Structure formats: C-alpha cells, structure tokens
Amino acid sequence: MYSRLYRRTTGKRIFSAVNITFLMILAMTMIIPFLNVLAVSFTTNLESYENTIKLFPREFSIIGYINLFRRVAIAGPLLNNTIVTVSGTLIHILLCSMAGFVLVRSRFPGKTLAVVLITVPMMIPFQMIIIPVFVTMRRFGLIDTLSSLILIDIVSTFSILLMKNYFESIPRSLEESAVIDGANEWIVFAKVYLPLAKPGIATIGIFQFVSRWNHFLPAVLFINSTDKYTLQIALKSLVVSSELTSTTQSVANNARMAGIVVSIIPLLLVYILAQKYFISGIMVGAVKE
Amino acid sequence: MKPMKPKKSMKMQKISLLIAFLLLFAVTTIYAGGVEEAKPEKVTWVTSVQGGREPAEDPLFAEEVERLTGIEVELIKPPSSEYDTKLTTMLATGEPVDLVYLNAGTMARLMEQDLFEPLTKRIEASPVLSDEAVIPQAEWDRIKYEDGEIYGVFNKFEQGTLPIVRYDWMEKLGLDEPETLEDYYEILKAFTFDDPDGNGKDDTYGMVIGYTLYETNALFGAYDLARGFQHDAKGSLYSPYATEKAVPVYEFLARVYREGLLEPNFITNNSANFRDMFMTDQAGMTFYWAAWVGLFNQTVKADNPASPFKARGLNPPVGPDGHRRLLSGQDGLMAIPRESENKDAAFKIMEFWHTHQGNILSTLGIDGHDYVLENGKYKLTEIGKQHAMDHGAPQPKSLQWVNPFGELEGFDEAAEIILNYGVPQMVTPYDKIWEDVTRSEAAKIIMGTITPQQGIASMNRRFKEEGIF
Amino acid sequence: MKKKSPLTSQFSRNRLLYLMILPAAAYFITFSFFPLADGIKMSLQDFRFVGASSYIGLENYRTMFITPGFWRVFGNTLILGLSNVLLTAFVPMFIALSLNEVANRGFKRTFQSILYLPHILSWVVVGGLWVFILSPNGLVNAARVLFDQESIYFFVVEKYARGLMIGINLWKQAGYVCILFLAAISGINPEIYEAALIDGANSAQRAWYITVPELTGTLKVVMLLNVMGALRIFDQIYVLRNEVIAEKIDVLMYYVYIHGLEQFKIGYASAISVFIFLITLLVTLLVRRVTKYHV
Structure with missing residues (x-):
C-alpha cells in the first residue's frame, strides 16, 4: 500500500513536470511574437531592418512612433475607428440580444x-x-459614410445564437413574478433577462470589438x-509596395511595428477589462445540451 | 402569456406604433438619400500611386491639382495591396469614376470587358502629349491595343530592375566589375566567404533576392530570354524561360543556391525583407529597381552618415553570344472609363501630368507644403525632404524633365544602364498564370529537387493545361 | 379585448416579439439573402461590367466541373478543412485537460490569458512570424543544427505544406477554443470529483471518465462552428502561400478570389461561391443531425 502510494506520487511529479513544460513551451510561442x-x-x-527575432532593442529609440504619428495623421483614423467600433458594438449587442431573446420564447x-x-x-x-x-x-446612399461600416455586420448569427443560449440558462422562475405584474415581452427582456446576461453581453461584446x-x-x-x-486603412497605406512597377515608397519596420502596437493596445485593454465576464459568458453561452 | 390590463395594452400599442414608424422613417430616408444622388461636376480619380505620400496629404494634393488646372478633383486612394479589389468593385458596379490608374497587365485582363475610352484621337490633338520632345511616338506605338487604339496614358518613366552591388565591398576585396555569368559567380563567392564586412564572422551571402524571381531577369537576359510570353514565328505563344536555352541560367542559380551563395529564404522573402538584408550588411548583391540604388544609399546614410555603404548599379551579365538584356518596368497607365461623364476634364488632367507643372507636382510635391519657390529656386521643406520627391511619378515620363535637385547618389548611372539594355515585357492576359507556373517550377529547379529539363517540361505541360497553347 | 381569429390573435399577441426580431431579419434579408440571390444570378451569366450580361445557363458550373485546377483546390480544401475541424476541437480539449491538472491557480489564470493572445493578432502578423521561425536560419533550424541535423526550408517542402498550414491554424485558434473547454470544466459539479477521489480514481481516470463526458456539449458547438468555417479558409492561405507549395494548399476561397477579382471572371467565381455555399449548407445539416445539436 505504501509503495503504491509512493509510486503514484513520483509518477504524478513527473507527469506534472512534463505537463508544465509542455504548457510553458506553448506559452512561449505565444508571448515571443508580442515581445518581438x-x-x-x-x-x-537601421536596426529595425535587421531580419532577426529581437526581444530587446539594442539601442532604444522612439523614432518609429514619431514617424507613425507624423507620417500618418493617425488621430483622425483613430477617432473614426473608435466611433465605428464603439457604436457598432453597442448596437450589435442590443439587436442581437433582442433577436436571441425572441428565439427563446415559446x-x-x-x-x-x-x-x-x-x-x-x-x-x-x-x-x-x-x-x-x-x-x-x-x-x-451609404458609400463613403462611417454609417456603412457601422451597418455592416450589425447583427450576426454567432452573436444571436450565443445570446439565445445564454438566455436559456436563465431560470424561467425569475420572470414569472414580472409576468404576473403584467409586464409585456419588452419589459421582461429589458428588466429581467438583459441585466442577468452580463457575461453573455461581455462575450459577444469582446468578439465584436x-x-x-x-x-x-x-x-x-x-x-x-x-x-x-479608419485605422487599418491608414496603417496599411503606410506600406505601399507594388512588385510590377517600380516603387520608391518605404517605411522602416519600427514604424510598422509601432502601428501594430498602437492598434493592439485597445484590444488588450478591452480583453483585460471584460475577461472576468467573458469567460463565464462563453461557458454558458456556448455549452448547451 | 397572461392577459394584460387594457390600459397597459393601449400604451404598448402606442409604443409599438412609434417604433414601427421610426423604422419606416429610417428606411425611407435611407432610400431617399440614394435617389437624390447629385451629379457633381468634378473628376473622380482612383489611383494607388498618384497623390499625397500619406492619406492626410491627399486633400492638399487635390487642391493643388485644382489650383493648377481649374478642375475639381476627388482623389480615391485605396491601399495598394487591395487596389485591384477596390477598382474591380467600383468598375463592376458602375460607380461614377472618371480617371483610373492601373498597370498594363491589369488593363490587358480588363480589355475584354470593353470598359475604357479610346484615347488615340485625343492624344494626337493634344499639343503636350503629341510632342515628340515629351513622349516619343515609338512609346505610344508600344502600348497600342490590337485594334490600333491607345487606351491609356503613361504615368511615369518606369525604369527597370538591374544588378545592384555593394561597391565598397568590391573595392575592399579588390574585385573587378563582372562581365560574364562566371565573373558574377566569382564575385558572389567572394562576398560569401571572404568576410567583406570585416567582422571576422561568416555571416554574409553573395546575393539576396525576393520570391517573385522577377529581379533575376538580368541573368536570363544574358541568353537573350524575354520574361513572360512571346510570339514564335507562327504567331503562337511560347515562354522563353521554358525552353532549352534557359538551362544554363537555371544551372547557375541552382549552383549558387547549392553552394550557399544565395540567401536561402528567397522564396518566402518579400521585397521589404531582401531590401533590408541588403542594407544591413547581410548580402553583397541584389537585383532591384534602379531608383533603389539611390534610396539604398540615402537610407543607410541617413541613420549612419559614417557608413562606408555604397550601392551601385551594374551592367547585366553578357552571354556567350554577346547578349545583354534587362527588363524595363511595366507601364502604369491612366485611363478613362467609357461611362465617365467628365471625359474632357479627365483628359486635361492626364495632359497636365506631363507638363512641367505636372512634373513638379508628381515629384517635389505641393507648393508651400513640400517645397517653396524662392527667387526662382526650389527649396524643399522638412516634409518635402521626408517625401523623397515622390508624389506619384518620381521620374516623369517627359524627356524634358530635369530634377532641380539632381537625383540621389547612383541613380543616374543605374537609369543609364536601364536605358541601354532595358526591354519591356510583352503584356498578355495570361501573365498571372505565367508568374505562378514559372516561379513554382523555377524554385524547384533552383533548390535542386528537379533538374532544369524536368522543370521546363512541367512548365510547358502546365501552360498547356491552362489552355494557353 | 375583441375576439379575433386564432392566427391573427396569435400575431397580435406576439407583435412585440416580431418587432424585436425585425432589425435582425431586415439586415439579413438585405445584406445576405438579396446578395445571395444576386450571386446565384451572376453565376448563370457571362457577367459584363457594363451593359447587359447575357444568361448562359449552367455554363459556368460546367466549366467548374471540367477544370482540373478546380478539383485540386477542392481536394485541398476538404483535407485542410476536415483536419481543422477535428484538430481545432480535440487538441484544445487536451490542452484544457492538462491545464486543469495544474494546481497553481496563478499559473492557470496567466496561461489562460496568454493562450488567447494569438487570436487577437491578424494573419499577416502570425504568418510573418512563422515564416521567420521556420526559415532555414530560424529558431527551429538553429535547434536542428545543434543536434547535427540538416537545416530544412520548411515552407517550400511540399510534403510539409499541409501539415504546416494545419499546425499554424491550430496554434492561432487553440487558445480561444481552449477557453471554451476550460469554462465548461470549471462548471462541472465538484462533488462528482470528490466522489471519484474517494473511490480511488487517479487523475487520468478522472479526466477520462468524468471530465470528457461532461465536455461533449461544448465539443459539439465547437465542431459546428469549425465546420461552417472549414470551407472558407482564406486569409491564412493568402498570407502563407508560395508558388512551390501552391498545388498542395490553394483552397476554394483563394481560387474564387483569383478568378473573380484578379482575372475578372465574375460569373465563374460566383458559380464556385454558390457551390461552396451549398456544400457548407449540406455539411452543416449533416453535422447537426449527427451531433443532434439544434438551434
């Protein structure tokens, strides 16, 4: 009995070590690109032209960011991107929740x-x-308007189904008192279901964002x-190159990478802020028997 | 659902009516907006090269065109990576567009659609464009379509690609200018193994190229082989790169790969990769656009003025029959869609592009923004310096053009070499297929997975499968 | 309330529900179904940019069926798609299970966040990175040289091509799918585990007999989502293809893109799109039947 237990613990230790090593290697492949x-x-x-994976700059310089902001007047595109993203995401959440709610009704x-x-x-x-x-x-009449970018994908199958699954996990008993009070469907949705669906909202919110x-x-x-x-066009316009006709446009890699950093920061922020809800939202939203 | 109280129900009815009304209103205004589309009296110009150096400069560029020509311009400038997608969508959906930029290859593929206005008569009647001292008649003849009409006006002098070498490395290692392919081989070998950067490490390659294999045309040129398709004596198409004559060139490339003189990532390199390697002492030779001779020198010196870096264009290698040949760049063209309602104005802008004022705009840029004119002398502003004198046509087509600032170090000699040996590629609608097939097989030959003979056979087999011959 | 016929009364009773689903329905009709109908129409035409396009019946479809190139990319799409559907479901499940065995909560949380990162990156960034890591002088080959192995130019070896595409896709999507499984695992009633522990089950047994069965629901959802995306692989191939391996990895959507927007054969490209749509529809229905997952 003793030896069996002992063996199991050694086995367990080895397993655990192998397991953690495996996960660490995996994690490294995911962090290195960001650090690079x-x-x-x-x-x-000049250093940014060197074709190697760097984890630290040899000589620290913010010239890439200066070029990024000077050469692409990025404030405008950034503002446009924010308008399109925030309003689009909010409307998306509302419309998809409404549709998802309808689908769970009898x-x-x-x-x-x-x-x-x-x-x-x-x-x-x-x-x-x-x-x-x-x-x-x-x-x-929406060509060349920001509205066109808000309108496109204003509802999506994925979000509607996710919200529907989420709503299904909410116990029916909660709405009964509201219905007895004579509340109509809209009120049941807005007062009972929506407030309880924060994780679901966070999930489709993040994906949309x-x-x-x-x-x-x-x-x-x-x-x-x-x-x-919007941001991505502005960034892409920085790097103009065509293979068949001569080109003289070039921008150093540091500015391109600075562009990627600037465009990723809001995503990371939103992810960190909503992470708590996000994970539980995914769980209930997606898992359904 | 439990029955509602009548009062609530009334209220609900009102609300739902209101919502329905609002939705209806929204939809009708949207539709109305579409119907009321006004017809502006201005030229809508779609381009990927002409205009500001960055998005914010585009409106200033449009104003400058208006100031100089009196024509109002709306510039649409999608990122060049998606340019064809945007252009196709606009043309296919009949967006009102008056002036489009496209390269000769795209135009060849679009000709079947009968989209563009013939321009021959207009060009003949134009004092600027018919002037032999600006654009020689031979150039116009070159871009005539099968039906004898000209459908596009040139954008700029397209230069071409040529061998570019680290001249400082050649001097340091005491090497002479190469003439034959064998001389080229010796130089590449010295760059690889004789430590040209003097850091004591074996960290250099002879040459670095990109995945398109486009640049290596100079090597094929030694055997007088043209890139793309050519007509044979009977008038049917064939690919010179897929003939027995090309075997020595493939053998040369396979040899420099096998012996480690060719930077091994050439297939996955994009142009930025290999340009960067050339600038950071990782390779001694590349094949690229003439303008980049100057840009290489300028870019390296800007960061490190003390650098010995010296890029120079080389004459292309000479073959056993005494041939030398380079590829001039594909023409970028401006064209007017048949559907345009402002054809006269659009043509005026094409004409303007080849006047002196147009040349100044296409190079230096915008008056008061990129440059100022003081006592008849041009002076670049800080912005102008950053823009490196490129606003769509850094080297204008006009033979009259002389850059008031002179060209960048090394450009003039390189351009001279292109003028001596450059021949443009014959444009066919199948060039995309040619690229795909030739690159794919050539890469296998160079890496030694198949012999040149096998590669050539599969090229021809694949062209046949695609129904080209 | 007035007496109404059963149907009308049902409609009026549910009027609010209809109003609430109206925006979604209106959007899909305008921006999915009308365009779909248009696409089908174009697939029957010799599409002209200007002027009237003439109807040519099923000619575009006929061309599609007799073109060898089409069948090659169709085969590639099936191979890559099917592998993605299976691997991007099971591997993340395996990662989630092993992560679940890690006792340290801090490590678990951090790892979970890191795992999600590649999902945020665009394919352009991811592609550039892997081309770099696997290049002849990249990280992997540096390791191979240490062990006296010859360096391999992975991206131009035909026999590795599909494996690489599948592997890189897995790397990018695994974290996101893994989070789905982790969430499901954390939702399992802890009492079941305690009971099993008392019965003397080891961790592998617990994972196999308790956790895995509890994850079938999630697995179904993941598979269904994977299936719908399987035939539409595009960005990845667009970024990572090169001519040497093109014959092994070019997929349907890439073929559509080249023919529609580069060769300007819009009718032909539409015919292939319709084909992709029909196959997706068919496969989705099939998967739904098999997994018994219903909306």
Whole structure:
C-alpha cells in the first residue's frame, strides 16, 4: 500500500513536470511574437531592418512612433475607428440580444422562418456577395459614410445564437413574478433577462470589438475620402509596395511595428477589462445540451 | 402569456406604433438619400500611386491639382495591396469614376470587358502629349491595343530592375566589375566567404533576392530570354524561360543556391525583407529597381552618415553570344472609363501630368507644403525632404524633365544602364498564370529537387493545361 | 379585448416579439439573402461590367466541373478543412485537460490569458512570424543544427505544406477554443470529483471518465462552428502561400478570389461561391443531425 502510494506520487511529479513544460513551451510561442513586435517598434530605423527575432532593442529609440504619428495623421483614423467600433458594438449587442431573446420564447407563428433567416447567412461566403453588398450600400446612399461600416455586420448569427443560449440558462422562475405584474415581452427582456446576461453581453461584446477594430476589407470597399479613413486603412497605406512597377515608397519596420502596437493596445485593454465576464459568458453561452 | 390590463395594452400599442414608424422613417430616408444622388461636376480619380505620400496629404494634393488646372478633383486612394479589389468593385458596379490608374497587365485582363475610352484621337490633338520632345511616338506605338487604339496614358518613366552591388565591398576585396555569368559567380563567392564586412564572422551571402524571381531577369537576359510570353514565328505563344536555352541560367542559380551563395529564404522573402538584408550588411548583391540604388544609399546614410555603404548599379551579365538584356518596368497607365461623364476634364488632367507643372507636382510635391519657390529656386521643406520627391511619378515620363535637385547618389548611372539594355515585357492576359507556373517550377529547379529539363517540361505541360497553347 | 381569429390573435399577441426580431431579419434579408440571390444570378451569366450580361445557363458550373485546377483546390480544401475541424476541437480539449491538472491557480489564470493572445493578432502578423521561425536560419533550424541535423526550408517542402498550414491554424485558434473547454470544466459539479477521489480514481481516470463526458456539449458547438468555417479558409492561405507549395494548399476561397477579382471572371467565381455555399449548407445539416445539436 505504501509503495503504491509512493509510486503514484513520483509518477504524478513527473507527469506534472512534463505537463508544465509542455504548457510553458506553448506559452512561449505565444508571448515571443508580442515581445518581438514591441522590441522592434522601439529600435532605430537601421536596426529595425535587421531580419532577426529581437526581444530587446539594442539601442532604444522612439523614432518609429514619431514617424507613425507624423507620417500618418493617425488621430483622425483613430477617432473614426473608435466611433465605428464603439457604436457598432453597442448596437450589435442590443439587436442581437433582442433577436436571441425572441428565439427563446415559446412557439409563435413564423419561428421556424426566423431560425432559417438567422442561421443561413453564416454559410454565405463573403467573397461571393462583395459586389451585391456594395450595390445595396450605394442604393442606401451609404458609400463613403462611417454609417456603412457601422451597418455592416450589425447583427450576426454567432452573436444571436450565443445570446439565445445564454438566455436559456436563465431560470424561467425569475420572470414569472414580472409576468404576473403584467409586464409585456419588452419589459421582461429589458428588466429581467438583459441585466442577468452580463457575461453573455461581455462575450459577444469582446468578439465584436475585436473584429470591428480590426475590420479592413469593408473599409477599403466603402470608404473613399481620406477624412473617413479608419485605422487599418491608414496603417496599411503606410506600406505601399507594388512588385510590377517600380516603387520608391518605404517605411522602416519600427514604424510598422509601432502601428501594430498602437492598434493592439485597445484590444488588450478591452480583453483585460471584460475577461472576468467573458469567460463565464462563453461557458454558458456556448455549452448547451 | 397572461392577459394584460387594457390600459397597459393601449400604451404598448402606442409604443409599438412609434417604433414601427421610426423604422419606416429610417428606411425611407435611407432610400431617399440614394435617389437624390447629385451629379457633381468634378473628376473622380482612383489611383494607388498618384497623390499625397500619406492619406492626410491627399486633400492638399487635390487642391493643388485644382489650383493648377481649374478642375475639381476627388482623389480615391485605396491601399495598394487591395487596389485591384477596390477598382474591380467600383468598375463592376458602375460607380461614377472618371480617371483610373492601373498597370498594363491589369488593363490587358480588363480589355475584354470593353470598359475604357479610346484615347488615340485625343492624344494626337493634344499639343503636350503629341510632342515628340515629351513622349516619343515609338512609346505610344508600344502600348497600342490590337485594334490600333491607345487606351491609356503613361504615368511615369518606369525604369527597370538591374544588378545592384555593394561597391565598397568590391573595392575592399579588390574585385573587378563582372562581365560574364562566371565573373558574377566569382564575385558572389567572394562576398560569401571572404568576410567583406570585416567582422571576422561568416555571416554574409553573395546575393539576396525576393520570391517573385522577377529581379533575376538580368541573368536570363544574358541568353537573350524575354520574361513572360512571346510570339514564335507562327504567331503562337511560347515562354522563353521554358525552353532549352534557359538551362544554363537555371544551372547557375541552382549552383549558387547549392553552394550557399544565395540567401536561402528567397522564396518566402518579400521585397521589404531582401531590401533590408541588403542594407544591413547581410548580402553583397541584389537585383532591384534602379531608383533603389539611390534610396539604398540615402537610407543607410541617413541613420549612419559614417557608413562606408555604397550601392551601385551594374551592367547585366553578357552571354556567350554577346547578349545583354534587362527588363524595363511595366507601364502604369491612366485611363478613362467609357461611362465617365467628365471625359474632357479627365483628359486635361492626364495632359497636365506631363507638363512641367505636372512634373513638379508628381515629384517635389505641393507648393508651400513640400517645397517653396524662392527667387526662382526650389527649396524643399522638412516634409518635402521626408517625401523623397515622390508624389506619384518620381521620374516623369517627359524627356524634358530635369530634377532641380539632381537625383540621389547612383541613380543616374543605374537609369543609364536601364536605358541601354532595358526591354519591356510583352503584356498578355495570361501573365498571372505565367508568374505562378514559372516561379513554382523555377524554385524547384533552383533548390535542386528537379533538374532544369524536368522543370521546363512541367512548365510547358502546365501552360498547356491552362489552355494557353 | 375583441375576439379575433386564432392566427391573427396569435400575431397580435406576439407583435412585440416580431418587432424585436425585425432589425435582425431586415439586415439579413438585405445584406445576405438579396446578395445571395444576386450571386446565384451572376453565376448563370457571362457577367459584363457594363451593359447587359447575357444568361448562359449552367455554363459556368460546367466549366467548374471540367477544370482540373478546380478539383485540386477542392481536394485541398476538404483535407485542410476536415483536419481543422477535428484538430481545432480535440487538441484544445487536451490542452484544457492538462491545464486543469495544474494546481497553481496563478499559473492557470496567466496561461489562460496568454493562450488567447494569438487570436487577437491578424494573419499577416502570425504568418510573418512563422515564416521567420521556420526559415532555414530560424529558431527551429538553429535547434536542428545543434543536434547535427540538416537545416530544412520548411515552407517550400511540399510534403510539409499541409501539415504546416494545419499546425499554424491550430496554434492561432487553440487558445480561444481552449477557453471554451476550460469554462465548461470549471462548471462541472465538484462533488462528482470528490466522489471519484474517494473511490480511488487517479487523475487520468478522472479526466477520462468524468471530465470528457461532461465536455461533449461544448465539443459539439465547437465542431459546428469549425465546420461552417472549414470551407472558407482564406486569409491564412493568402498570407502563407508560395508558388512551390501552391498545388498542395490553394483552397476554394483563394481560387474564387483569383478568378473573380484578379482575372475578372465574375460569373465563374460566383458559380464556385454558390457551390461552396451549398456544400457548407449540406455539411452543416449533416453535422447537426449527427451531433443532434439544434438551434
């Protein structure tokens, strides 16, 4: 008995060591890229050309950031990006919660149709509908407006289903008292369900925030004027290169990396702030039997 | 649901009516907005090269064009990586566009769509563009389409790619200028093994190139092989790079790879990678655009004025039959869509682009922003210096053009070499396929996974599969 | 309240529900279903940029079926897609299980956050990084040289190409999927574990007999999401492809992109898009039937 226990602990120790080593290596591959981007963003122009993985700049310099802010007047695009991301995310949360709530209500005529309407779009390849979507946007007079960027993906199948699953986990008993009070569906939704769904909201909120903040193709397609540029177009315009005709444009790597750092910071902040809700939201939202 | 009290229900009805009304209102205003689209009297100009050096400068550029030509311009300048996507979408959906920039290859692929206005008559009638002292007739003849019409106007002098060498390394190692491929081989070997940077470490390569293999055309040029497709005697297409004549060039490339003279990441390198390696003492030779001879020197010296770095263009290698050949850059063109309602104004801007004032704008930039004119002398501002005299056409097409500041160190000689040996590529709608197939097989040959003969055979097989011949 | 026919009364009773789902429905109709219909229409046309496009029946589809290049990318898509569906479900589950065995809570939390990081990075950044790590003079080869192995240019070896694409995708997505599993694990009733501990089950047994069965729900969701994305791999290939390995890894969406927006064969590209849509629909229905996961 004693020896068996002993053996098990040694086995356990080895297992635990192997396990932690495995996880550490994995984690390293995930941290190194961030450190590398950060380090290169603080190098001098010439050092940033060196084609090696750096974890520290040899000579500390903020010239990359200076160039980034001087050469791309980044304040405008940053503001536009914030407007599009924040308002888009908020509206997205509201509309998807509403739709998700409707789907958990008991049967009503047309529910099947609603389910089809909501699930099928997820399977349509975006490359296929680029041209028709552009035509629709133009018909609405939304080409070259920030509204077009807010409108695109204002609801999504994923978010609606996630909210629906989340709402399903909320005990029905909670709403009964409200219904007895004579509250209608909207009130049940706004007063009972929504406040309880904070984790679910945080989850779709984070996903939306990340994808809206990083959106690129819609902005390329719908935006024409410089004063409506969003962050990713502005950053991409820094690095102009064409292989077939001669090009003289170049920007040092430190400025490009500085661009990546600037664009990642808000994402990290939002992730850290909402992390607590996010994880429990994912859990209840996604897991469903 | 439990029945509601009537009073509540009334209130709800009002609210829902209100919401419905608001939605309806929103939808109708949106539609109305679409219908009322006004027709502005201005030129909408879509481009990836002309204009400001950064987004914020674009509006200033548009104002400057208006000041100089009297035509109002709306500049649309998507990031060049997605340029074709944006341009296609705008053209396919009939967006009102008056002036577009595109390269000759894209244009060749779009010709089938019959999108562009023929410009031959307008060019003949234009005092600027028909002036032989600005653009020679031979250049116009070169870009005539099958039907004898010209559909695009040049943007700039496109230069070309040539061998660029660390001249300071050559001097240090006492090497002579290479003539034949064998001479090139010796130089690459010395750069690799004789420690040209003098740091005592074996950390240099002979040459560094990019994944396009585009730049190595100078090597194929020694055997007089043209890049892309050519017509044979019977008028059908063939690829010179996929003929027996190309075997010695592949053997040369395979040899420098095998012996470690070629930087081994060439397939996954992008142009920024290999430019950077050339500038940071990691390789002694590259093949790139003539303008970069000057830019290499300027960039390195800007950070470290004491650096011995000295980039110089080389004559392309000469082959056994005495051939030398370089590739001039593909033409970037300006064209007017048939659907445009401001064709005259758009053409005026093309014309303006080749006047002296247009040349100044396309190089130095914007008066009062990039440069100031003091007592008849140009002076670059701080911004102007950063913009390196490129606002769409750093080397204008016009033969009249002389840069008031002179060119960057080494550019003039390099441009001279291109003028001597440069031949433009014949443009066909299949160039994209040619790129894919040739690069793929050539890379395998260079890495030694297949023999040149095998590679050439599969190139031809794949062209046939794609239905090209 | 007035007497109404059962259906009308049902409608009026649920009027608020309809109002609440209206924005979502309106958006999907305008920006998904109309464009879808347009795409189907274009797939039947010889699409012209200006002027009238003529209908050519199923010609575009016929071209698609007789083009060998199309079947090659279709095969690649199936291989890469299927591997992604399976690996990006099971490997993160395995990571979550091993992380669950770590006693130190601080380590666990930190690791969990780190794991999510690659998900935020764009493919351009991720691609550049891995090309670098796996280059002939990159980290991996430096290690190989230490052990007297020859250095390998991983990104241009055809037999590694698909494995690399699958592996890198896994690396990028694992953290995010792993969080789903971790969350599910933390939701398992601790009493079950305690009971098992008393019965003398070791950690492997506990993981296999208790945790894994509890995770089937999450697994189904993850698989379903993976399936819907499987045929639409694009960004990764766009960033990581090179001509040498193109024949092994070019996928359907890339093919659509090249033909539609670079070769300007919009009708043909639309036909392939419709094909992708139909296959996705079919596979999704199938997976839903098999996993019995319903909306």
